[in-house]
Amino acid sequence: xxxxxxxxxxxxxxxxxxxxxxxxxxxxxxxxxxxxxxxxxxxxxxxxxxxxxxxxxxxxxxxxxxxxxxxxxxxxxxxxxxxxxxxxxxxxxxxxxxxxxxxxxxxxxxxxxxxxxxxxxxxxxxxxxxxxxxxxxxxxxxxxxxxxxxxxxxxxxxxxxxxxxxxxxxxxxxxxxxxxxxxxxxxxxxxxxxxxxxxxxxxxxxxxxxxxxxxxxxxxxxxxxxx
Numbered sequence: 001x002x003x004x005x006x007x008x009x010x011x012x013x014x015x016x017x018x019x020x021x022x023x024x025x026x027x028x029x030x031x032x033x034x035x036x037x038x039x040x041x042x043x044x045x046x047x048x049x050x051x052x053x054x055x056x057x058x059x060x061x062x063x064x065x066x067x068x069x070x071x072x073x074x075x076x077x078x079x080x081x082x083x084x085x086x087x088x089x090x091x092x093x094x095x096x097x098x099x100x101x102x103x104x105x106x107x108x109x110x111x112x113x114x115x116x117x118x119x120x121x122x123x124x125x126x127x128x129x130x131x132x133x134x135x136x137x138x139x140x141x142x143x144x145x146x147x148x149x150x151x152x153x154x155x156x157x158x159x160x161x162x163x164x165x166x167x168x169x170x171x172x173x174x175x176x177x178x179x180x181x182x183x184x185x186x187x188x189x190x191x192x193x194x195x196x197x198x199x200x201x202x203x204x205x206x207x208x209x210x211x212x213x214x215x216x217x218x219x220x221x222x223x224x225x226x227x
Contacts, residue, residue, distance in 0.1 A: 001094045003028065007105050011222065013079075013114070013121040014143040015106050016136065022127040026069040027095045028102070029077070029125050034058065036081050039179040050091020061179075074135040076142035079121035122146050134196055137218075141191040144221055151221045155190045158213055166204050173200040194218035 004020035005028075019025035031051050038044040043057050059066040082103045107117040124139035126132045144151040159167070170189055174180045177200045180188050192201060194214040 001098070003095075003098045005098075005102065007102065007109070009109060009113070011140065011143060011147070013110070013119060013147055014140070015109070015121065015123050016139075017102060017123060017125045018132075019125065019127045022073070023069045024095075024098075025075070025125050025127050026072055028098050029072075029075040030054070030068055031093075031096055032081060032099060033075055033077060036077055037181055037184050039181045044181065051093045051096070052091065073127070074132075074139045075123075075125035076139045077123050078146050079119075079123065082123075083118060120147060137195040138191045140222060141194050141218055142187055144218070145187050145190060148221060151217065154217050155194070155214070156186070158193075158217065159186060159189060162210070166206065169204045170201060173204070190214065 003024045005024070006018050008016050008018070010016045017025075019028070031054060034040075034043045034054055035045065035047065038058075040057055040061060043049060043054050049057070055066050055068075058068055062071075103123075106121065106123065110117045110119055110121060122143040124136070124143055126135050126139065145155060146152075162170075167189075170192075171185055174185055174188050175182075178188075178198075192198065193206070193211060195218060197204075197206075197211075
């Protein structure tokens with residue numbers, strides 16, 4: 001099976017995988033992404049659940065429809081998931097092989113540039129469509145939060161300064177409407193506040209000053225490394 005994609009390092013140890021086809025992107029990331037951060041307790045962390053069982057479980061939570069390829073426009077996964085857990089997954093399918101091939105390429109890039117393929121790294125996935133630019137910024141924020149302790153510290157401080165009621169409202173939106181598990185809620189809050197709010201969040205009415213503070217930290221850290 002041929003899947004068209006290209007891998008590029010866009011920030012130190014942050015690798016962007018750009019796909020030609022959105023369906024291929026979603027199906028390549030599906031098994032590993034759901035293993036890492038599914039909101040389903042049966043899927044998340046379950047290495048013995050093969051791809052077809054995972055698809056069925058996902059459909060159960062989405063009106064008996066496997067809508068995954070149209071539910072997501074971008075992906076982000078920390079490198080430790082691939083270092084220690086990718087080989088644990090059962091029921092290998094053609095898209096798992098594409099994922100393995102992709103990760104091997106990233107290991108090679110780490111070896112060539114840093115002489116160590118076991119350094120912390122981060123993978124983000126996008127599709128080269130018109131909406132990819134905004135998606136890319138959102139996924140980059142996740143990478144920065146994982147890779148750069150100073151970015152994480154500054155963003156965590158800004159989150160701590162949010163009015164408690166608005167913080168809770170945003171957390172509720174992320175859990176209820178967008179079905180994020182608790183372990184990624186703060187990371188998702190930061191990504192949306194720094195790169196653009198979506199449905200359900202705009203009604204919370206964050207002040208312009210608040211949004212600009214998050215956006216400034218994002219721009220400062222990303223632009224500093226990409227000049």
